Amino acid sequence: MRILIIGGTGNISSYVTALAVERAHDVTVLNRGQSTLPDGVRGLVGDAGDPVSIEKAIGSETFDVVANFRSFSPQQVADDIRIFTGRTRQYLYISSASAYQKPIARLPIVESTPLRNPFWQYSRDKIASEDLLVAAYREAGFPMTIVRPSHTYGPSLIPLKGGWTALQRIRDGRPIVVHGDGTSWWTLTHSRDFARAFVGLFGNPHAIGQAVHITSDESLTWDEIARLLAAPLGREPEIVHVPSDAIAREVPAMGPGLIGDKAHSVLFDNTLIKQLVPGWVATTPFAEGAREIVEWYLADAARQKVDADLDAAFDRMIERYGS
Numbered sequence: 001m002r003i004l005i006i007g008g009t010g011n012i013s014s015y016v017t018a019l020a021v022e023r024a025h026d027v028t029v030l031n032r033g034q035s036t037l038p039d040g041v042r043g044l045v046g047d048a049g050d051p052v053s054i055e056k057a058i059g060s061e062t063f064d065v066v067a068n069f070r071s072f073s074p075q076q077v078a079d080d081i082r083i084f085t086g087r088t089r090q091y092l093y094i095s096s097a098s099a100y101q102k103p104i105a106r107l108p109i110v111e112s113t114p115l116r117n118p119f120w121q122y123s124r125d126k127i128a129s130e131d132l133l134v135a136a137y138r139e140a141g142f143p144m145t146i147v148r149p150s151h152t153y154g155p156s157l158i159p160l161k162g163g164w165t166a167l168q169r170i171r172d173g174r175p176i177v178v179h180g181d182g183t184s185w186w187t188l189t190h191s192r193d194f195a196r197a198f199v200g201l202f203g204n205p206h207a208i209g210q211a212v213h214i215t216s217d218e219s220l221t222w223d224e225i226a227r228l229l230a231a232p233l234g235r236e237p238e239i240v241h242v243p244s245d246a247i248a249r250e251v252p253a254m255g256p257g258l259i260g261d262k263a264h265s266v267l268f269d270n271t272l273i274k275q276l277v278p279g280w281v282a283t284t285p286f287a288e289g290a291r292e293i294v295e296w297y298l299a300d301a302a303r304q305k306v307d308a309d310l311d312a313a314f315d316r317m318i319e320r321y322g323s
Contacts, residue, residue, distance in 0.1 A: 019192075029043055097149060107265070119256055
């Protein structure tokens, strides 16, 4: 199939691009042209936030599948609907599982779980974007498929708040901050697992008009996540639990994603994606993914960047809430 991927070099999309090529699809990536593309991929230069540049880049071309990994606003979705109507057989929109209602009223989360997140603008924009796509499908048959990832990671993405700053603290034998009491459940999905499911949706007529989440079946507490990341460092982490709202006050930038997502226990029912992509299952346990993360950072000292302001904020919270 002729595939257009908008983005194509990020945490998730790079795995999707590579797998699509491996499966012999004709892959074109449209981005700002600042990243090296894999062999076998044609590059077009355009900006996902600039519809004029997209139209200029693709000219009169048509595609079997268009997947946009760089869409964050309803306006972008409205532009894509206009641009790609009649020019693709399937439009895959990458939404977010953070769009599901917060607080969560019922587990497990299924695709029909209500969408409402009063805490995080990012999630509200995804919900508004989904609403446009659903309307376009219902009213005009726009061939959309909505995909909702939940905390999908690769070697360069550290799930703990603070990223390498938190891992360096573990490495140095210093305490780290974990939100709440550390026992809320969370789901981490490796990008290569996500990619196998996502590429499996290409050209799938049963996915048209559907919204589907793609997540691992593994559930971990945040304390377990911290311990799994510490293990490849040869350490047992010293964890200090801090209320989520206190973290949000101390480091406001962390607030929306924490209060609006990570502070809530999640458990996903993956029945639908397994029906749409028979045989798919996430096969990377986080114990393996954690080793990959640590090895990637330790392989290059330039990657080991400590945020001094954040490190100081962690010290203040630990002093206040540590025993």
